[in-house]
Amino acid sequence: MTETKKSSNQIVKLALILFVVSAITSGVLGVVNYFTKDIIAMRRAEARAEAYQAVLPYDGEYTSVSFDEEAWETVDAISQAGGEGYVVELTFSGAQGSINAAVGVDSAGAITGVSIIEHAETSGLGAKITEDSFRSQFVGQTLGMALSKNGGEIDSITAATISSQAIVDACNTAIEVVESLG
Amino acid sequence: MLESVLTISLGAILINNFIFSQFLGCCPFLGCSTKIDTAVGMGIAVPFVLGLSSAICYVVNELLVSLELGYMSTLAFILVIAVLVQFVEMFLKKSIPSLYTALGIYLPLITTNCAVLGVVLLNVQNNYNFIESVVYGVTGGLGFMVAIVLFASVRDRLQFADYPESFEGFPIALVTAGLLALAFMGFSGMRIG
Amino acid sequence: MNLKQQFKEGLITNNPVLVQRIGMCSTMAITTSLFNGLGMGLSVLIILTCCNVAISALRKAIPNDIRLAIFVVVIAGFVTIVDLLLQAYIPALSASLGVFIPLIVVNCIIIGRAEAFCQHEPVGPSFWDGIFQGFGYTVVLVCMCLIRELLGSGTFGGGLIDITEGFRLTLDGSGAGIRIFPETYGATILLMPFGGFLTLASLLAAMQYALRKSAEKKEAAERAAKVEVVKEAANNA
Numbered sequence: 001m002t003e004t005k006k007s008s009n010q011i012v013k014l015a016l017i018l019f020v021v022s023a024i025t026s027g028v029l030g031v032v033n034y035f036t037k038d039i040i041a042m043r044r045a046e047a048r049a050e051a052y053q054a055v056l057p058y059d060g061e062y063t064s065v066s067f068d069e070e071a072w073e074t075v076d077a078i079s080q081a082g083g084e085g086y087v088v089e090l091t092f093s094g095a096q097g098s099i100n101a102a103v104g105v106d107s108a109g110a111i112t113g114v115s116i117i118e119h120a121e122t123s124g125l126g127a128k129i130t131e132d133s134f135r136s137q138f139v140g141q142t143l144g145m146a147l148s149k150n151g152g153e154i155d156s157i158t159a160a161t162i163s164s165q166a167i168v169d170a171c172n173t174a175i176e177v178v179e180s181l182g
Numbered sequence: 183m184l185e186s187v188l189t190i191s192l193g194a195i196l197i198n199n200f201i202f203s204q205f206l207g208c209c210p211f212l213g214c215s216t217k218i219d220t221a222v223g224m225g226i227a228v229p230f231v232l233g234l235s236s237a238i239c240y241v242v243n244e245l246l247v248s249l250e251l252g253y254m255s256t257l258a259f260i261l262v263i264a265v266l267v268q269f270v271e272m273f274l275k276k277s278i279p280s281l282y283t284a285l286g287i288y289l290p291l292i293t294t295n296c297a298v299l300g301v302v303l304l305n306v307q308n309n310y311n312f313i314e315s316v317v318y319g320v321t322g323g324l325g326f327m328v329a330i331v332l333f334a335s336v337r338d339r340l341q342f343a344d345y346p347e348s349f350e351g352f353p354i355a356l357v358t359a360g361l362l363a364l365a366f367m368g369f370s371g372m373r374i375g
Numbered sequence: 376m377n378l379k380q381q382f383k384e385g386l387i388t389n390n391p392v393l394v395q396r397i398g399m400c401s402t403m404a405i406t407t408s409l410f411n412g413l414g415m416g417l418s419v420l421i422i423l424t425c426c427n428v429a430i431s432a433l434r435k436a437i438p439n440d441i442r443l444a445i446f447v448v449v450i451a452g453f454v455t456i457v458d459l460l461l462q463a464y465i466p467a468l469s470a471s472l473g474v475f476i477p478l479i480v481v482n483c484i485i486i487g488r489a490e491a492f493c494q495h496e497p498v499g500p501s502f503w504d505g506i507f508q509g510f511g512y513t514v515v516l517v518c519m520c521l522i523r524e525l526l527g528s529g530t531f532g533g534g535l536i537d538i539t540e541g542f543r544l545t546l547d548g549s550g551a552g553i554r555i556f557p558e559t560y561g562a563t564i565l566l567m568p569f570g571g572f573l574t575l576a577s578l579l580a581a582m583q584y585a586l587r588k589s590a591e592k593k594e595a596a597e598r599a600a601k602v603e604v605v606k607e608a609a610n611n612a
C-alpha cells in the first residue's frame with residue numbers, strides 16, 4: 001500500500017517538474033515571439049511589396065481583385081495596378097517544395113516580370129529560378145510560352161527542368177487568370 | 183481529391199523519397215539496415231507512426247493556430263510525438279503482444295527519427311488538409327520502407343564486395359546509399375496530371 | 376578534462392559527424408553552398424552551447440526517469456528561439472535552410488551531448504563542450520560545402536561572398552561567390568542528393584585512412600623500439 005502511494009507521489013512529482021520546465025520554456029518563447037513577431041511580419045510584407053514593385057512598377061496603391069478561387073487553385077491573390085495591369089501571386093509545387101511567386105501581367109496579356117518570394121528548391125540547381133538571367137527571359141512573353149526543349153523560347157536551368165517548367169506553368173496560369181477577369 | 187492524394191503518394195514514395203531526396207530519417211536508415219529483418223521491422227513501424235503523428239499533429243496545429251500560438255508548434259509537435267510513441271508502445275504491449283515483440287525495440291528509436299518531426303513540419307509548410315496530411319505521412323513512411331529494405335538487401339551483399347580498405351563500414355554504406363539515390367533520381371521526371 | 380583535450384576531441388578524435396556519426400541528415404542535406412553550411416553550423420553551435428549550459432545547470436534538479444523529456448523541451452525551446460531570431464534578422468538563411476532549422480530539435484548531436492556529457496559535468500566544461508563540438512560540426516559542414524560547391528558549380532563562398540563590386544560579404548545570401556571555373560564544367564550531380572552521400576562517404580573514408588595510418592605508424596614505432604631493446608640486450612650479452 002505504502003509502495004503504491006509512494007510511486008503515485010513520485011509520478012505527481014515528475015509531472016510537476018516536467019510541467020514547470022515546459023511552462024518556463026513556453027514563457028521564454030512567448031517573450032521572444034512578442035519581440036520578433038512584428039519584425040517577422042514586417043519583413044514578409046517588405047519582401048512581398050518589393051516583389052510586386054519588381055514585377056510591375058506602380059506608384060499608386062495596388063488594389064486587390066476578387067476571382068474564382070475554386071477554379072484557380074494555385075492563385076493566391078490578384079492585385080490591380082491601376083491601368084498598368086495586374087500582379088498575380090501564386091503558390092505552386094516545384095521540384096522540392098512549394099514555390100511562392102509574383103507574376104506581373106500587363107493589360108495586353110504579356111508578362112512584365114517574375115519574382116520568387118519564397119521557395120525550397122535545391123541551392124545551386126533549382127534555386128537558380130531566383131536569378132535575373134532566368135527570370136528576365138519571361139518579360140514580354142505571352143500565353144502559351146514553353147521551354148526551349150518543348151519548342152518555346154525559355155531556356156531551362158541546367159539540371160533543373162522541373163523547377164523551370166513550374167515557373168513556365170505559373171506564368172501561363174497568371175495570364176489565363178487575368179484574361180478570365182475580362 | 184483523388185488526384186491530389188495520388189500525386190502526394192507517388193511523390194512521397196518515389197519522387198521526393200524521404201531518404202534519397204529529402205535526407206529525413208538518415209540515422210535509423212543507416213543504423214538499422216545491417217540486416218534485412220531489422221530493416222523490415224523498422225520499415226513497418228515507420229509508416230504507422232508517421233501516419234498517426236501526422237493525424238494528431240494536424241489537430242494540434244489547428245488548435246495552436248487558432249490560439250495564435252503558431253510559434254510554439256515545434257515544441258508541441260515533439261512532445262506529442264514522444265508521448266504518442268510511448269502510448270503506441272504501451273498499447274501494443276498490452277493488446278497485440280506479437281506485434282509488440284516484432285516492433286518493440288524500434289518504436290523508441292523512432293522518436294528521434296527526424297522523419298517524424300520532418301513530415302509534420304512539412305505538412306504545415308505545404309498547407310495540407312487532414313486527409314492529405316495523413317496520406318503524406320503514411321506514404322512518406324512507405325517510401326522510407328522501400329528505401330531501407332532496398333538498402334539493406336544491397337548492404338547484405340557488400341560483405342563479398344572488394345572495395346578499398348579505408349571505405350570499410352560506414353563510408354561504403356554511404357556510397358551505396360548514394361547510388362540508390364542516383365537511381366531514384368530517375369523518378370524525378372515523373373509528373374501526374 | 377582540460378580545454379586542449381576537449382578541443383581536440385570536438386574537432387578530431389571525437390568529432391560529432393566523422394567519429395560519432397550523428398547528425399548526418401543535415402550534414403548531407405544542406406551543404407550545397409558555403410552560406411547554408413556556415414549558417415547551419417553556427418546555428419547548431421549556438422543552440423548546442425545554450426542547451427549544454429542549461430542542462431548542466433539543471434542537472435541536479437532533473438529526475439533521471441524523465442530526463443529525456445526535459446532535454447527535448449529545453450532543446451525545442453532554444454531551437455524555436457533561434458528559428459524566430461533568424462526569421463526576423465536573417466530571413467534569407469531561414470528561407471534557405473527551411474525545415475532543417477526546426478529539425479535541429481531531433482539532431483542527435485544535441486541530445487547526444489546532453490545525455491553523454493552535460494548531465495554529469497559542471498557548467499564550465501559543458502559550455503566548452505558545446506563550443507568545441509559545435510565547432511567540429513561546423514568544420515565538417517564547411518568542408519562538405521567547399522567540396523560540393525567547388526566541384527558542383529565551380530564557385531567558392533556562394534551566397535556569402537560577392538566580388539562583382541569589389542570584395543564584399545553578403546549576409547542576405549545574394550552573393551554569387553567567386554568563380555573558379557566556368558559553370559558548364561561543374562559536376563552538377565554533386566549538388567544533388569547523390570553528391571551529399573558521396574562527399575560524406577569520401578570524408579569518412581579519408582578520416583578512417585588517416586586514423587589507420589597513424590595507428591600503423593605508432594605500431595611500427597613500438598616494434599622498432601622493441602627491436603632496439605632486443606638488439607641492445609644481444610649486444611650486452
